[in-house]
Amino acid sequence: MTDPPALTQGRRRPGGRTAHVRARVLDAVRAELSESGHEGLTIEGVATRAGVHRTTVYRRWRDVGGLLVDLVEAAGEIDWQPPDTGSLRGDLTALNEQIQESLVVKPSFALALMAAAFHSEQAARAQTGLWADRYAQCEILVERAVGRGELPAGHTDARSLLVAATAPLYHELVLLRTDPDPRLPERAAAAAAVAAAAGAFTTRRAESG
Numbered sequence: 172m173t174d175p176p177a178l179t180q181g182r183r184r185p186g187g188r189t190a191h192v193r194a195r196v197l198d199a200v201r202a203e204l205s206e207s208g209h210e211g212l213t214i215e216g217v218a219t220r221a222g223v224h225r226t227t228v229y230r231r232w233r234d235v236g237g238l239l240v241d242l243v244e245a246a247g248e249i250d251w252q253p254p255d256t257g258s259l260r261g262d263l264t265a266l267n268e269q270i271q272e273s274l275v276v277k278p279s280f281a282l283a284l285m286a287a288a289f290h291s292e293q294a295a296r297a298q299t300g301l302w303a304d305r306y307a308q309c310e311i312l313v314e315r316a317v318g319r320g321e322l323p324a325g326h327t328d329a330r331s332l333l334v335a336a337t338a339p340l341y342h343e344l345v346l347l348r349t350d351p352d353p354r355l356p357e358r359a360a361a362a363a364a365v366a367a368a369a370g371a372f373t374t375r376r377a378e379s380g
Contacts, residue, residue: 239294259316267356336363
């Protein structure tokens with residue numbers, strides 16, 4: 172999910188001249204961030220790459236923090252939909268494949284944005300909000316699985332299941348920096364799906380209420 176998931180996948184909504192300038196500037200922020208990291212991100216560099224006057228950038232975004240916040244907000248506007256493969260295991264695998272792709276591509280915008288969030292409280296808050304929205308959006312995967320009878324009766328904690336399914340990708344690729352394993356997305360998805368089917372993420376309504 173950071174991208175969370177697919178921060179840069181999907182189709183943006185159309186807009187007018189102002190939207191066009193915003194898109195150019197945010198594309199420049201993405202490129203600068205991916206290539207140079209937060210330390211190399213400057214208003215001047217973004218303005219030059221975007222082909223706009225720096226006063227335009229200062230007037231609308233004020234500082235690098237403002238640029239990062241708008242970049243995250245723009246990611247939330249992307250028309251991305253969770254996978255729908257017909258099975259919980261398939262959906263989680265497809266989701267993990269998107270995440271792995273975003274983390275291993277060179278340069279990785281997803282990794283650069285995560286790193287930038289450690290330097291900007293504004294960006295960190297915006298990114299946390301985006302992650303929460305993406306997890307909420309992906310709850311449909313669990314709802315479909317319940318409807319298909321793949322998960323036991325009772326209330327399945329969708330967020331806990333989604334975190335369990337996707338966490339191995341971030342642990343291996345971001346924390347341990349291991350070489351990408353094409354089998355990891357499916358393996359992590361399968362483990363989470365098996366655990367969910369066994370009731371690992373289920374809370375009986377009578378117990379919770």
